[in-house]
Amino acid sequence: MESIFECGVCFKSYNHSEKKPLSLPCGHTFCLECLKQINKHNIIKCPFDKIAHHQIAENLPVNYAVLTALPMSSQTPGTGDGSGQKQQNFTMCDLHKNKKVKFYCKSDQEMFCSKCVLKHTNAKHEVMPCSYKIMDMKRLIKEMLEEVEVVDRNNNVCEELYGKLEQKVKKKFHEEVERLEKSFRRIIEQLEIQQQNLYTMMKEQIDKELKCLTEKKKKVKERDDSIITNRADLSQALGNMEHYSDDMTFNTYYERKKRDLKVLSVLNDFIKPNPYFVYYMFKDSIHVDDYGSIKETLFKFPQMTRNQTNQANIYLFGDDVNSKISLCYDINEDEWTMKKLPETSQQKFYQCSAAIAILPNEILITGGGSPPKKDTRLYLTSRNDIIPKAMMNESRNAHAITLCKGSVFVLGGFSGKQRLNSVERYSIKEDKWSQMAPMKDKRHYLSACAVNDEFIYAFGGFFGSTEQEINDSIEVYEVEKNTWSVLTVRMKNALWACSALAISPNEIILIGGKNTNRNGEVNLFNIQNKSWKQLHNMNQLRVSHKSFYLQGKIYVIGGDYEMSCEVYDLKENKWSFISSYNSLLGNSLYSFSSAMAVQE
Structure with a gap:
């Protein structure tokens, strides 16, 4: 842990002269000597957050909070041995x-x-x-x-809870093994190998959970002992403050206790049970799907209810490595298939493209590649073939795409040289691209969706080259007027590579994404009230995943470092795993493009 008494640039202790602690307007503190060195043309760029300040070092305010807390140079006489301390x-x-x-x-x-007072007061x-x-x-x-x-007050974890959880885990395991064996007796002989694989997976998961519960049970006692020890130590120090009347002794003790309390906090966080795990252990029934992306039809009879009204497929198109591969997920059948473009075809897929279905069997794929391209192609699902179309005006990848007023819109992205705020409109009938009004902010890896066939909402994305330069603003495009406006309300967090889905004329759902870390949050934005509401988190953390909305359910596919897939039921506010494509392709689909085609 970096000391508050040291400069974050040179790592030398502050003093009252050249190493005097000075505060930048952004709140960070550095010594006078280092600030003089990084002052270029009366501009100081903060070494931490890179914000530029038009200041000279000598005019910056002194951080008296640090200066007054510096350890004193004078030492208490007679502290060389323990006996001297007890007597004095x-x-x-x-x-x-x-x-x-x-x-x-x-x-x-x-x-x-x-006797020394007069010397200091005269000064x-x-x-x-x-x-x-x-x-x-x-x-x-x-x-x-x-x-x-x-x-201590917030402590609601005890050994009894973990004892019950341990019993429940064992009971649930035996129940699921019995269910698994009964189900497989009703399935054809070709699934016997898969039965053993699934049994092994469940056993490994149960062993992992039991080992974790056993370890946490041990840590409960360790946490309680730490609370008693720290309480006693701090109470004793509170009653004997005369032992710490000099700054150095007190600061040493204070820093030591801060470290002790940090260890206690980490220990307390470790033993808190996962609320989702507790819920699944105590709920009335549990399915194997809760342990991974396994087809529910293998364990539950009759087969899971399927929607027969619409034929819906989710298509995913390869990246620069898998440039000939496409995947298809049949929503009704919960099944994955994989195709390859013909070897004779000169066409291929590019990474970080953006795709959208314009007909049930026609998908428009735009841009992508490294370096980014202007290409526009039409993928014919029935023929597994690609037809070139009119090129865009600008090269772009990792951009957003949406359909509104019968036209396709592409927004933002990266040109290979800079982040983009430009917007283009594609006329399907004329096979022609037109430049439209640009967004107010540059956005790369943004999310966008059309609402009520009148407006396009754009969320987040990079506006710079670092992970600190991420938008948290929301822009709205009125298609008829060709104008953009920025909402006063902001996103809950600045994010890139999240998903935006319009689920009604007044509601947009924002899923996952990344700031400094991946997240699994799901938030509902009310367009009319300009307010946010948090929904149930996904089972996994996801960024650059693929999300689609169909008849009250949201389907989420893959994402960076993640090959699982799950579905969210809006009515039940619940996420469940669905079949994964990982048996066909070992790829997180991070840089694949995707589109959903629905046959009425």
Whole structure:
């Protein structure tokens, strides 16, 4: 852990001269010497968040919070051995050895006796009684003690819960084994090998959970002992503050206890049970699907209910490595198939393209590739073939695509040289691209969707080259007027590579994405109220995944480092795993393009 008394650039301790701690407007603190060195043309670029400040180092304010907390140079006499500390409960003045310290100088950061007061007051230094300093140290100790009490009050984990969970896990395991064996007796002989594979997977998962529960049970006792020890230690320190009347002794003790409390907090977080795991262990019934993406039809009879009204397929098109491969997921059958473009075909798929279905058997694929391309192609699902179409005006990849007013719109992306805010409209009938009004912000890896066949909403995306330069703004495009406007409401988090789906004329769902870390959050945006509501999280963390909405359900496919697939039921507010494509292709589909085609 980096010390607050050290400069974050040179890692040397602060002092009252060239190493004086100075605060930048962004809130970060560095020493005067380092700030002078990075000052170029009266502009200081913060080494941490890269924000440029039009300042010169000498005019920056001093961080007195750090300066006044610096360890004192004077040491308590007689602290060389333990016996000396026990006999002497107060500090003597460095100048007058037979006088006790009674005052503290904030400017010089030292304690002294009554004879030295005049020297400091004549220098117009701020002098206070030592009792005030001790009161401030007591306050810090009380805050740490309260932190321990908060951990103790919030403790609702006990060995009894883990004992019940352990019994439930064993019981559920035996129930599922019995269900698995009965089901496989009704399935043809070709599935016997798969039966053994699934049994092994379940056994490994159960062994993993049992091992985790056993370890957490042990940690409960360790956590309770740590609470008792820290409470006693802090209470003792609170009652004997005269032992810590000099800054160095107190700061050393304070930093040590901060580390102890951090260890206690980590330990407490570790033993908290996963709420989803507890729910599944105590609910009335459990299916094998809860342990992974396994077809529910293998374990549940009759077969799961299928929607016979519409024939819907989700198509995914390869990247630069799998340039001839396409995958198809049949939503009604919960089955995956894979195709390859004919060897004789000169066409191929590009990574980070954007695709959309314009007819049940025709999918428009735009841009993509490295470097990005202007290409537009029409994929014919029935023929497994690609037909070239009119090129876009700009090269782009990792852009957004949507259908509105009978035309296709592409938004933002990356040109190979810069992030884009440009928008193009494709006339399907005329096979022609037209430049439209640009967005207010540049957006790369953005998310967008059409609402009510009138508006297009754009969310997030990169506007710069680093992960700190991510948009949290929302823009709305009115198709008839060809105008963009920025909403006053912001996204809950700045995100890139999330999914945006319009589920009604007034509601948009935002799924997953990434800021500094992948996330599994699902948030509902109410267009009319301009408000956000959090829904049930996905089972997995996902970024650059593929999401589709159909008749009250949301289907999510893959994502960076993730090959599972799941479906969300809006009425039940519940996520369930569906079949995965991983037996056909070992790829997270991170850079694949995708589209859903529905046959009425």
